[in-house]
Amino acid sequence: MTDNKNDLIEYLLRLADNAMINGQRLCEWCGHAPALEEEMALMNVALDLVGQARNWYEYAAELLADGRDADRLAFTRDERDFRNTLLVEQPNGDYAVTTAKLFLFDAWHLHTLQALTASKDERIAAIAAKGVKEATYHLRRSGEWVERLGDGTEESRQRMLAAIDELWRFTGDLLAGDAIQQRLAEAGIAADAAAVAAAWQATVEQVFGATNLPVPQPSSYFYLDGKKGLHTEHLGILLAEMQFLQRAYPGATW
Amino acid sequence: MSNASELDALFGGSPVAGMGNSDRSAGLIASDGGARVADESDLPRAWQVLEQVMDPEVPVVSVVDLGIIREVSWADGHLQVAVTPTYSGCPATELIETEVSRALERAGFRAPRLERRLAPAWTTDWISEQGRERLRVYGIAPPAGSTSKRSLLGEKDEICCPHCGSHETEVVSQFGSTACKALYRCRSCLEPFDYFKCI
Known part of the structure; x- marks a missing residue:
């Protein structure tokens, strides 16, 4: 049972950190997006993700029961303690990179949350059922933009191809399961990594296929592992900005 | 107004x-x-x-x-x-x-x-008739149709302009000033308006 609890905390932090780091990255577009409507869309998506992150963090904090709340988990853990997938910590790049990054994540996120709505853990099922509604329109939006850029001008297509080339290597880390997730999946609590990966592949092929974007071969071994806290150099810089206030003025409220 | x-x-x-x-x-x-x-x-x-x-x-x-x-x-x-x-x-x-x-x-x-309470997840189907009418009068188009019907039939609902009642409307952006709203424009009276998304 204790093992199960530690597994659960670990899994909740992965879900929380994925949403939190992705949301924080998206907020970097605030004031810089190419069009007002796009800026509002990105900030809306970011807001949904930060809200979902809080739901996961709160549950993790209750299980941890060490006095840390959702804010402390988000703002005072070190880089090595973050469990997010490498994809979401990558810089935003141009709009094609941001779009491709969102799409590859949204497809994984929606299929994961859909699976979690059937979790035997009622709290997980409830948070996922709420998040599924939001992830559905996140994926609709990012998928439409992949098609628009992939099928737009020669320039936009080249940029989308370059973005996929740049990001594809991180999809192995996104889709990979591990022993923790496996144990929780067998207990009916977590999503099955292989099932989510298969559904993800189908979604990617469908959207890429609609605009004749080639689907690369599955991404192979990568020397880093987000689930173990082994991140690319970009996460530390993101956290330095995200955590600055609580690090400089611990416990500050407004 | x-x-x-x-x-x-x-x-x-x-x-x-x-x-x-x-x-x-x-x-x-x-x-x-x-x-x-x-x-x-x-x-x-x-x-x-x-x-x-x-x-x-x-x-x-x-x-x-x-x-x-x-x-x-x-x-x-x-x-x-x-x-x-x-x-x-x-x-x-x-x-x-x-x-x-x-x-x-x-x-x-x-x-x-x-x-x-998170479960069951909130849906716009729970907005009362009075709430929908008040939204419309306030200038926000209330959610059209119901989520269950939409998922069953996959049909597109008509969004009416809250200002002139016209059905000739078009989406500007699926995202608006708050998470619950999308931005629309009326092709009849040319006014932009918020639409309370159906989720």
């Missing part, structure tokens, strides 16, 4: 709680406050109090109209209220909870206990 007079008609000409008033619940709650401490027999009155607590971002629709008050009950000498958030990241969640508590305390309900 002629909407002001329509609003007056809807609210019986009385000042609307939350309109241009920083303390949103003050106007209507103070009158029935009194010194009496509420008990279990006051459950219906608790609903009446909640009907006067407006959504901070759409101050003509009450929390009851929105369908986010899931249960009102009495236990251990306290009023219990289950509230569900509209969106995971809705920034008004805490404010709504604070305003609900404050309004109930003013009306004599001591230390009401609020529960944030």
